[in-house]
Amino acid sequence: MLDNVPRAGDHEGLRDALDRAPARAHYRAMGLGDEDLRRPFVGVATTWTEVMPCNLNQRALAERVKVGVRRAGGTPFEFNTIAVSDNLTQGREGGRASLVSREVIADSIELVVRAHYFDGLVCLVGCDKTVPAAAMAVCRLDLPSVLLYSGSMAPGRWRGRDVTIQEMWEGLGEIDVGSMSPEELLELERASCPGAGTCAGQFTANTMGQSLDFLGLSPFGHGQLLAGDPDRGAAAERIGELVMEVVRADRRPSSLITAHALENAITSMVACGGSTNGILHLLAIAREAGVPLAIETFDEIASRVPIIADLKPSGRFVAADFHRAGGTPAVLRELVAAGLMHEESLSVDGRTLGELAAAAAPAADREVIRSVEAPVKHGAAYAILRGSLAPGGCVLKLGGRQDVVFTGPARVFDGEDECLSAIHAGAIVAGDVVVVRYEGPAGGPGMREMLAVTAALIGQGLGDSVILVTDGRFSGVTHGLMVGHVAPEAARGGPIAAVHEGDVIELDVPRRELRLAGVDPETLAERLAGLTAPAPRYE
Structure with a gap:
């Protein structure tokens, strides 16, 4: 102003x-x-x-x-x-x-x-x-x-239920595991978005x-x-x-x-x-x-x-x-x-x-809009975390879950495209922590949304058993245990750039922490000092 x-x-x-x-x-x-x-x-x-x-x-x-x-x-x-x-x-x-x-x-x-x-x-x-x-x-x-x-x-209406663009994206993951056929997805494509307006x-x-x-x-x-x-x-x-x-x-x-x-x-x-x-x-x-x-x-x-x-x-x-x-x-x-x-x-x-x-009139449908005393979910919509992996902070989309604690091995990808190929190939399994880096504002550049990745995980049924950690961001369509906006981003020398394949990552919502387990500060500093920043995607 x-x-x-x-x-x-x-x-x-x-x-x-x-x-x-x-x-x-x-x-x-x-x-x-x-x-x-x-x-x-x-x-x-x-x-x-x-x-x-x-x-x-x-x-x-x-x-x-x-x-x-x-x-x-x-x-x-x-x-x-x-x-x-x-x-x-x-x-x-x-x-x-x-x-x-x-x-x-x-x-x-x-x-x-x-x-x-x-x-x-x-x-x-x-x-x-x-x-x-x-x-x-x-x-x-x-x-x-x-x-x-x-x-x-x-x-849209498809097979007796309301559908949106969300079902389209998650359908791609469902095809991977055989719960939807390509023909069904193409049928859904013609029904999901019936006219003008936002998603x-x-x-x-x-x-x-x-x-x-x-x-x-x-x-x-x-x-x-x-x-x-x-x-x-x-x-x-x-x-x-x-x-x-x-x-x-x-x-x-x-x-x-x-x-x-x-x-x-x-x-x-x-x-x-x-x-x-x-x-x-x-x-x-x-x-x-x-x-x-x-x-x-x-x-x-x-x-x-x-x-x-x-x-x-x-x-x-x-x-x-x-x-x-x-x-x-x-x-x-x-x-x-x-x-x-x-x-x-x-x-x-x-x-x-x-x-x-x-x-204002009271809500006309108490299934859609409830009271604070009897909510849809008591847990938080999201949490702000810090820790050794995100000293500048990050956001976890919780969707009402409470007291989530998760530990798993890092599966590391330098970009969304590489990660998406691995998911569609079935290389990600329950318990993994998927790390997608160099997708931040500078590293992307542009901080792309990871919807293709998150929807593929949801469609394969991995939304509650795999965590995604990224310096990128998420579409509003995204749900599941997804950690985004990790700061500092990889392109700025953030700790996410120093994560190795197989490192153990711990997510602790009660303590509001996202950390690298088993990697002491000295080792992390050595890794960061030895990094060579990738060439920018645009000159």
Whole structure:
């Protein structure tokens, strides 16, 4: 967040100064008249693209947002930025572009707004990196803003059950062990993703879309409407009207994104069993907002907040069920009732979370959204570990498991591709600790998601009997005992670079430790001193 961002109404004499006549000529070329130029200017940023289904409805939604802006007395200007599909690039070279795209999206939104002196901003977001990117951008700009998550796709139906992209990835592992045929997988392919929208479980996109509500950047409940819901258009118009209220009230992200708001977002992420990518993204949002946030805060909250939403990938239900059961307003109501929310935190509509909770209806389906007193799982969604293998920390996706202790021999792979080949060849067995290194932000580069690896393990039935340890990260689709974000990463000389095949690795959740057993500090130091860093993949 910077202090020299143009403030509302600062159009450098655009409306009447003689030297701005050339600029006005271009506005008139777009059909604007004197009255349009006198109104507040509102940017409408979309991440629409045809390279994935996730954001495919945003062009239509942007038109409806602009209707709302005009109705409320503003002049809207739509502009577009990029998006990279995690699913389409998963397990491939293109996956290195995904996390990098977050920064490019944030930068591009910031640049357009800085250049064009908008009074307010609406960001339409969907696929994984677009959500935190837009939040990062508005924190930098500190301009009156509203973010709108464009919605999940409906689940597919296959052989009498709801299916998502999760079943597709895990099906590849099932083929390896003969529990699914290639023909069945191709049949599933045609059923699993029936239309526009983000992936249909509590994966990264939905995790971050819900977090926007608890951060205060989006009104509660709008994001849970499915992408194809007939009410989506009317909701988008209300967002256009809301941003004009926010502009007139001069309500800025700096008044919303506080330490308490970030803790609320973390609490909701834990309660809904969200993606570990949320840790990366909330840390980045906090940094852009200038709010200190320690990684230990995630562990502290996860240790006391149970999982109350029974959602895929670890649970039973999908995003459509979550919306039907009451969505984020129902979750907020439960968390406030249990004393787990900072109720004084503000939402973008000007109400406090306490006021919103008081107005929220109870969950309509107690199988999907439960109470804190009778949760889906009492154990933590994840844990932050340290130790000799991760002195800078790492994150373990627990999915509600408690007091996990695991010891096993290291199976070491310098990259995802090498590891995936070994899994498909049947070389990984129960009890192994699979180490995938040189997949961090620098070593990858780009910190790819290990979904192809984790899904193959799950599909082969090894999700609870094998641990994966990596300096890369995980898709929100991932579940099982997976340790990611190991720091320092291998490319930066972290201890993970010095693990040898067969070394014993110990995971101890009660002690919050990940360590190399039987390798004393002197031996580890000698190994690290003798390492030669691999050549970078890109020059």
